[in-house]
Amino acid sequence: MRDINISELERKFQEKIDNDVKIEPNDWMPEEYRQTLIRQISQHAHSEIVGMLPEGNWITRAPNLRRKAVLLAKVQDEAGHGLYLYSATETLGADREETIDDLHSGKAKYSSIFNYPTLTWADMGAIGWLVDGAAIMNQVPLCRCSYGPYARAMVRVCKEESFHQRQGFEIMTQLAQGTPEQKAMAQDALNRFWWPALMMFGPSDADSKHTAQSVQWKIKRHTNDELRQQFVEVTVPQAELIGLTVPDKDLKFNEANGHYEFGEIDWTEFWEVVKGNGPCNKDRLDARRKAKENGMWVREAANAFAAKRAARKSA
Amino acid sequence: MTKKEWPLWEVFIRSKAGLNHKHVGSLRAADAHMAIENARDVYTRRSEGISIWVVESNNLVASDPSDADSLFEPADSKVYRHPTFYDVPDGISHM
Numbered sequence A: 001m002r003d004i005n006i007s008e009l010e011r012k013f014q015e016k017i018d019n020d021v022k023i024e025p026n027d028w029m030p031e032e033y034r035q036t037l038i039r040q041i042s043q044h045a046h047s048e049i050v051g052m053l054p055e056g057n058w059i060t061r062a063p064n065l066r067r068k069a070v071l072l073a074k075v076q077d078e079a080g081h082g083l084y085l086y087s088a089t090e091t092l093g094a095d096r097e098e099t100i101d102d103l104h105s106g107k108a109k110y111s112s113i114f115n116y117p118t119l120t121w122a123d124m125g126a127i128g129w130l131v132d133g134a135a136i137m138n139q140v141p142l143c144r145c146s147y148g149p150y151a152r153a154m155v156r157v158c159k160e161e162s163f164h165q166r167q168g169f170e171i172m173t174q175l176a177q178g179t180p181e182q183k184a185m186a187q188d189a190l191n192r193f194w195w196p197a198l199m200m201f202g203p204s205d206a207d208s209k210h211t212a213q214s215v216q217w218k219i220k221r222h223t224n225d226e227l228r229q230q231f232v233e234v235t236v237p238q239a240e241l242i243g244l245t246v247p248d249k250d251l252k253f254n255e256a257n258g259h260y261e262f263g264e265i266d267w268t269e270f271w272e273v274v275k276g277n278g279p280c281n282k283d284r285l286d287a288r289r290k291a292k293e294n295g296m297w298v299r300e301a302a303n304a305f306a307a308k309r310a311a312r313k314s315a
Numbered sequence B: 001m002t003k004k005e006w007p008l009w010e011v012f013i014r015s016k017a018g019l020n021h022k023h024v025g026s027l028r029a030a031d032a033h034m035a036i037e038n039a040r041d042v043y044t045r046r047s048e049g050i051s052i053w054v055v056e057s058n059n060l061v062a063s064d065p066s067d068a069d070s071l072f073e074p075a076d077s078k079v080y081r082h083p084t085f086y087d088v089p090d091g092i093s094h095m
């Protein structure tokens, strides 16, 4: 009897999804859908938060006050994105503290792009342009994701992202038009971030184990390879326009079909970084753990202050 | 300190005078006052609001989605509550 009910619930659930009816927190959903979303949204949240570190590294060294204010605002936005997303995981019944502890213990993943170091100011340009650019490509289809709270968070995030990419491209453009040293710095940043940016779309479709189910549930609307191709199509002309060279000797425009063809991604590097062996994995996790430990007194102080304020009110 | 975690708050924002407060999401804060300050930083960084409500999530009571059919059925069967239910002769205006 119970089995019949479950399959009936599952049928109705899929029917809603097929008709583009959003799933909301209290609606019935298959356990696997819930777990898939918790995993994906929390990974996304962790990426926003860990993603603050490589850029935070340059706030005190921004070349002028305008750049500094802009970078600060961008990094603050990323904190906001993390918070929207942690809230979305809580609507699925995930415990926020456990979610964060899973990041700190290394159990949870985050985007491997943030395990690369930011060596020069030009990296702030490359990150805004390429990393936020790739993130936008991933996030725009998520605005139509079947899970309501995730989709709504993504709408907000996407609105905020567009300035992130522009400020990065502005940095790259100005460096590319500057002195030969500045141009070389911009080119070097592009050289280091190009391939990791392409890896942001995840393993190729052939090796991606979650794609088919996620597409059926409309958590995902496009495959990794489709999004990666789209990113290459829009980004290569942007590089050309500002006089920078994409570091891929196999990159060519196919006149016959109107698409770019690009070289093979180094998947060994990708999996090594995912496994925790990237240049900065350890630094990033250490920084997050320290932030929690050293910030604990703030949480406690806020609780103490709240208690005091409540006592004063009832007195 | 007895409670370890800050409670969860639902945030509602009035985007401009004349409009309803609308649910925008949730956040954690030690008390209502701090929830409003946090909501200012998390949900209104680009002038999205002129007024904020916060309600502790525990205090929110919601209808059960599985009851939706029976809960809203009475409204579905009363088409005569809509103006389109009525025949109006041709030539009649201002109605």
Ligand SMILES: [Fe+2]
Residues within 6 Å of the ligand: A048, A077, A078, A081, A135, A157, A161
């Ligand atoms: Fe972001």
Ligand SMILES: [Fe+2]
Residues within 6 Å of the ligand: A078, A132, A135, A161, A164
């Ligand atoms: Fe961003």
